[in-house]
Amino acid sequence: MDEPQIYARLAEIFQDVFDDDSIVVNHDLSAKDVDGWDSLTHIRLILTVEKAFKIKFSTSDIGKLEKVGDLVALIKQRT
Amino acid sequence: MNQLYAELQWLPRAPRDFAGRLKALGTSADQLGRELQALALPALDLNQLTKLAKVIDSARREDKPLEPLTPFRLGVLSNSTIELLVPALTASAARHGVALEVIQPAYDQAAQEALTPDSKMNSSKPDAVLLALDYRALPLKLSLGDAEASSANVQGVIGYLQALRNGIKTHSNAVCIFQTFAPPVETLFGSLDRALPGTLRNLIERINRELANFVLGSGDVLLDVAGLAETVGLADWHNTQLWNLAKFPFSGELIPLYADHVARIVAALRGKSRKVLILDLDNTVWGGVIGDDGLEGIQIAQGDARGEAHLAVQRLALELRQRGIVLAVSSKNIDEVAREPFEKHPEMLLKLDHIAIFQANWNDKATNIQAIAEELSLGLDAMVFLDDNPVERGLVRELLPQVAVPELPEDPAWYARFLTAAGYFEAVSFADEDLKRAGFYQDNAKRANLQKQVGGVDAYLASLDMTITFQPFDATGRARIVQLINKSNQYNLTTRRYTDPEVIAAENDPDVFTLQVRLADIFGDNGMISVVICRPAEAGVWEIDTWLMSCRVLGRKVEHMVLREILEHARAAGIQKLAGTYRPTDRNKLVVDHYRKLGFTQLGEEDSGITRWELIVEGAEPESAPMKVVSRGFAQASGFAQAKEIYFT
Numbered sequence: 001m002d003e004p005q006i007y008a009r010l011a012e013i014f015q016d017v018f019d020d021d022s023i024v025v026n027h028d029l030s031a032k033d034v035d036g037w038d039s040l041t042h043i044r045l046i047l048t049v050e051k052a053f054k055i056k057f058s059t060s061d062i063g064k065l066e067k068v069g070d071l072v073a074l075i076k077q078r079t
Numbered sequence: 080m081n082q083l084y085a086e087l088q089w090l091p092r093a094p095r096d097f098a099g100r101l102k103a104l105g106t107s108a109d110q111l112g113r114e115l116q117a118l119a120l121p122a123l124d125l126n127q128l129t130k131l132a133k134v135i136d137s138a139r140r141e142d143k144p145l146e147p148l149t150p151f152r153l154g155v156l157s158n159s160t161i162e163l164l165v166p167a168l169t170a171s172a173a174r175h176g177v178a179l180e181v182i183q184p185a186y187d188q189a190a191q192e193a194l195t196p197d198s199k200m201n202s203s204k205p206d207a208v209l210l211a212l213d214y215r216a217l218p219l220k221l222s223l224g225d226a227e228a229s230s231a232n233v234q235g236v237i238g239y240l241q242a243l244r245n246g247i248k249t250h251s252n253a254v255c256i257f258q259t260f261a262p263p264v265e266t267l268f269g270s271l272d273r274a275l276p277g278t279l280r281n282l283i284e285r286i287n288r289e290l291a292n293f294v295l296g297s298g299d300v301l302l303d304v305a306g307l308a309e310t311v312g313l314a315d316w317h318n319t320q321l322w323n324l325a326k327f328p329f330s331g332e333l334i335p336l337y338a339d340h341v342a343r344i345v346a347a348l349r350g351k352s353r354k355v356l357i358l359d360l361d362n363t364v365w366g367g368v369i370g371d372d373g374l375e376g377i378q379i380a381q382g383d384a385r386g387e388a389h390l391a392v393q394r395l396a397l398e399l400r401q402r403g404i405v406l407a408v409s410s411k412n413i414d415e416v417a418r419e420p421f422e423k424h425p426e427m428l429l430k431l432d433h434i435a436i437f438q439a440n441w442n443d444k445a446t447n448i449q450a451i452a453e454e455l456s457l458g459l460d461a462m463v464f465l466d467d468n469p470v471e472r473g474l475v476r477e478l479l480p481q482v483a484v485p486e487l488p489e490d491p492a493w494y495a496r497f498l499t500a501a502g503y504f505e506a507v508s509f510a511d512e513d514l515k516r517a518g519f520y521q522d523n524a525k526r527a528n529l530q531k532q533v534g535g536v537d538a539y540l541a542s543l544d545m546t547i548t549f550q551p552f553d554a555t556g557r558a559r560i561v562q563l564i565n566k567s568n569q570y571n572l573t574t575r576r577y578t579d580p581e582v583i584a585a586e587n588d589p590d591v592f593t594l595q596v597r598l599a600d601i602f603g604d605n606g607m608i609s610v611v612i613c614r615p616a617e618a619g620v621w622e623i624d625t626w627l628m629s630c631r632v633l634g635r636k637v638e639h640m641v642l643r644e645i646l647e648h649a650r651a652a653g654i655q656k657l658a659g660t661y662r663p664t665d666r667n668k669l670v671v672d673h674y675r676k677l678g679f680t681q682l683g684e685e686d687s688g689i690t691r692w693e694l695i696v697e698g699a700e701p702e703s704a705p706m707k708v709v710s711r712g713f714a715q716a717s718g719f720a721q722a723k724e725i726y727f728t
Contacts, residue, residue, distance in 0.1 A: 016098070016126050019133070040162050043324070044125060047331040051124075059320055 001053075001079050006072050013052055017045045027069035053079055080315045083493075084336050087122040089485040089501040091476070097127055101134060111138060112145040112178070117480060119173035125163075125334050132166030135173060139180060148178035149349050154205035154253060155181055156189040156243075158216035159328040167338035174339070175346035176460065186326075189216065194246035201250035207348060208253045209302070209341060210243060213328035214260040214283055222277035223267075229277035233285045240290065244299065255299040256344055259287040261308035261329070264317050300507045302344055307337070343505040353483055353503040354457060354516075356399055357448060359466035360410035360417055360439070361630075364396075364429065365389050366491065370416050370569035370630055370666065379426045386426070388491035392465070393428040395495045400433055403513035404504055405455065405520050407436040409447045409464070411633060413569075413668060414439040414526070421524075435517070437524035441669070443634060444471050445478040445533040454527035455520060463503045467491065468631070469602040470543065477542075478535045540635055543600040545706035547637065549644045551713055552586035552593040559607045560595055563627060567610075568666035570628040572659065572673060577625075590615050592648055596641055598632055598706075608632045609641055619655040621645075626659070626673075636704035642677050643703060644710065649696050656693055663688040677701055 001009075011025045018036055031037040037045075049071070050056055055078040065071055082088060094100065097118070104114055115135055123131065138145060151172065155161055165181045172179035182203045184192045189212060192200040200208065217236050222228035244255050262283040266272040272280040287305050294301045308316035311333060318330040329337065346352065361368045366378030366385040378386040379393070400406050406429075410417045417439035421431045431437065436454050438447040444466070452459050459481040466472050472484045485501045487494055506513075552560055557579070564577045577585070585591045596609035609632075612625040623645075628638060649657060659674045671690075675681065678701060679692035 019098075019126075019130050039325070040160070043163060043321075043327070043331070044129070048124075048126060051332065059323060062324060 001076070003072060003076065006075050009052060010049070010068065010072065010075075013045070013048050017041060017048055025068055027072070028067050030067040049075070055079060080330075080332060081311050083497065083500055084311045085315075085332050087335060087339060088488070089497045090120065090122040091486055093121040093123055093127060097121075097123070098130065101130055104134065111143055112148040113480075115145070115173050116148060116176060119170055120480075123170065123335060125167060125331065128170040128335060128338065129166040131173070132169035135169050135178065139178060145178040148173060148176055149351070150178045150180070151207070151345055151349060152180045152182060152203065152205045153345060154192075154200045154203065154208040154251075155183050155211055156192055156200065156208060157211040157328075158187050158189055159211070159213060159322075160186065160326045161211055163325070163327055163331070164334050164338060167334050168341055171335070171338035171342035172345055175342045176351050177342065177345050177349060179342075179345065190243065193243040196250045198250070201247070204251050205253045207256055207300070207345065208247050208251070209256040209258075210240070211258060212260075213258075213304075214262060214279070215322075215328070217260070217286070219279060219282055221279065224275055224277055226276045229282055229285075232277075232282060233289060236282075236286050237289050237293065241293070254348060256302050256341075257290055257294055257299060258302045259290060259305035261305050261313060261316055264314050300344055300348065302341060304337075307340060311336070340502070343502045344507060347505045347507045351460065352505050353463050354403075354461040355405045355407060355435075355451070355455060355463065356396060356504075357407045357409050357451060357462055357464045358392075358396060359444075359464075359468070359471065360408060360412065362467040362491070363389070363465055363494070364393055365420060365427075368569075368630060369420060370412055370669075371567055373568070373666075374419055374424055377420060377424070379420070379424065381426065385491065388494065390426070390428060391495040392491070392498075395498065397428055397433060399504065400517045401514070402504075402506075402509065403516035405435050405517055406433055407451045407455075408434050408438060408524075409444050409451065410439045411441060411444070411630065412439045416569075416666070418524070431524040433517075434524045435520040436527050438527060440529075441633060442529060443474065443533065443536050445475055445536065446529055447527075448475060448479060448482060449533050450527040450529045454525065463498075463501075465494070465498060467494075470600065473543075473602070474536065474539050477539050478533050536634075541705035543602075545598060545600045545635065545704075546709060547640050547706045548597040548599075548709040548711070549641075549713075550595050550597075550711055552582065552595060553712060554586075556595045556607060557582060557586070560610055563607060563610050563629070564625065567627040567629070568664070569630050569669050570633070570673075571664075571667050572626045572670055573624065573662045574664050574667065575625050585612055592621060592645070592652070594641065594644065596628075596637070596644075598635075598637060605629070605632060609637060611641060611645060613645065613649075613657070616658055619653070621649055621652075621654050621657050623657060623659040630669075636702060638673065638677065639701045640704055640706060640708065642699075642701045644708075646696060646699055646701070647710075648713065655696050657696060659692040659694070661690045661692070 007025055014023045014025050015021050018034060046062060053075055061074055101118060118131060165183055168181055169179045182200055182205055184199045192198040220232050247253055247255055260283050262280045267278060272278040275281060291301055316329050321327045321331055358364050366389050367376055369377055379389050380386040396406055420427050421429060436451045438451060448462060448464060452462060459479050462482045464475050464482050464484045467487055475482055476484050483503045485497055487497055561579055561582050585593055592613040594611040595607055598605045598608050608629040610627050613621040614624045616622040659679055661671060674692035679694045682691040682693055684690045
């Protein structure tokens with residue numbers, strides 16, 4: 001998958017997980033920018049991303065995520 | 080991961096526009112409770128369950144009427160991060176007819192909440208408390224090989240759980256739902272872990288056994304998480320990474336499954352477990368179609384793989400009956416024909432006196448199931464309907480949404496498993512009355528009188544997106560044509576059998592009009608389902624030599640569409656009259672009125688029962704049905720082949 005495709009799929013996922021069709025997903029988006037992005041929703045997000053892209057993140061992968069750009073890089077690596 | 084369980088495959092798939100439908104609902108809908116239950120019915124993922132729970136929670140907080148959902152307040156005590164699954168509990172409860180309110184105290188406060196009189200949990204006076212503890216919550220001590228110490232440990236753990244129970248009983252008198260414990264995957268020895276006292280596996284197994292014993296008959300309830308984990312596979316149940324990351328005790332993918340199991344228990348506590356299993360017959364309880372294949376042709380023999388699959392369904396039905404589930408039959412067949420295997424087939428496990436109500440007729444199944452419910456004086460929400468045919472399943476789901484209709488896979492080998500996986504008959508207790516219940520309904524295979532027809536069948540059929548395809552006989556269709564001609568017994572007007580060369584002769588004879596008919600719908604392609612052969616009789620007349628149809632597509636007006644196609648070609652060929660004959664056999668009583676229903680005039684009846692009919696081509700306008708028509712491969716009167724498509728609405 002190339003980056004634009006990953007971003008497009010992530011946009012769908014974010015809108016689904018956060019129940020907000022207005023979310024725009026870009027490289028610098030992080031928890032402080034989105035209402036309701038707490039540790040619990042973060043877990044739901046990780047589970048959804050893993051299932052959607054058919055990948056499994058490692059514990060340290062997840063620990064290092066700070067913004068969406070990091071997530072995209074990780075997905076590119078694993079797909 | 081096992082998909083049947085992880086994806087709740089017995090449930091229909093969620094609609095693509097689930098989120099849109101949920102938003103459209105808002106909280107101002109008229110029949111809010113019913114609509115929420117309908118939205119909750121399909122298999123939903125964690126995000127969908129979370130969204131649905133938000134709507135249910137706000138409706139409940141705003142005191143909106145949620146009938147017919149029954150309210151239930153559930154306290155949940157846990158040593159783990161259950162917030163992740165609380166919404167799944169609420170949404171799954173709606174699937175089972177319950178408006179759930181979850182009382183959820185702070186993280187890892189199980190003991191405090193249970194034992195403190197005015198804790199958040201106890202003050203809320205829940206109807207039940209789910210002790211959602213996993214093995215990490217227990218004071219377990221490895222005491223390898225030490226029988227005494229390990230017994231003491233087991234007793235200590237049971238004592239701890241009983242103390243929690245006593246606290247809850249004293250301070251809020253709620254029913255306690257105890258979970259059994261799924262042991263960790265990792266073993267110290269391997270096989271010896273089970274046998275040797277004091278290993279985790281051995282300790283947990285004994286704890287589970289003692290827990291089950293003290294819960295049975297106590298008024299409290301067991302949620303067998305250990306059994307669930309075993310069913311999906313312990314290694315798939317546990318996700319150590321998720322525990323490390325989020326202190327969540329099992330695989331996130333299995334949250335919808337777990338939540339459905341909790342919902343079943345809650346529903347059972349409210350008396351909502353289902354009580355009746357209604358069975359289709361053809362291709363469900365035996366392989367094949369009794370009307371066409373006869374006693375010799377249906378598959379239920381031991382030693383035949385297909386037969387064994389269907390016998391497993393029969394065996395399951397019998398065992399369910401033994402525990403108090405009532406059995407009924409709803410089949411599209413002639414009554415005597417449907418009863419024959421029960422009465423005469425040596426391999427049938429089910430007999431007529433196992434069946435409380437036996438509905439075999441040509442009416443739609445929704446009307447029949449309605450009649451069964453009325454005859455048993457039970458609500459539609461007590462019924463489960465098992466049918467291999469997705470069209471029938473869709474019809475009943477649409478017209479009688481309170482009836483549970485499990486999805487089934489293609490292979491009957493899994494039917495029994497799908498039915499039990501669905502958990503419609505979950506129970507929290509078992510008493511003598513249950514053993515006697517099936518007999519109470521006087522299993523004499525009664526026929527229930529059909530009351531008024533259930534409405535909406537036509538609209539449902541129109542929603543099936545049917546396409547009917549007409550072609551003359553050709554080489555590609557030949558094998559199936561020969562098979563249908565020689566195999567069809569019920570919907571067969573003249574039961575003329577043709578050999579392969581005879582079919583080829585008809586195919587090649589320019590004066591003979593032949594039709595092979597295929598039907599497809601949203602569930603898939605039914606393949607070839609009807610065959611017609613018309614031969615020239617006197618000038619201007621076509622004699623309908625052969626007209627047969629698969630019973631699988633009865634009730635959809637296929638025969639009307641076939642007549643329309645015959646008429647079109649008759650007109651093009653300058654034919655003025657169609658002549659039809661009904662030759663009665665002991666299998667085709669079904670079609671005695673076929674020509675009458677299609678508008679033919681009866682010319683006469685012979686002593687043998689043979690009836691003759693005719694239809695004047697000019698002005699004949701048979702009913703049409705909502706299907707797309709494809710007609711191809713026919714040579715035009717002027718000699719070129721043509722393919723055309725016409726839409727009927």
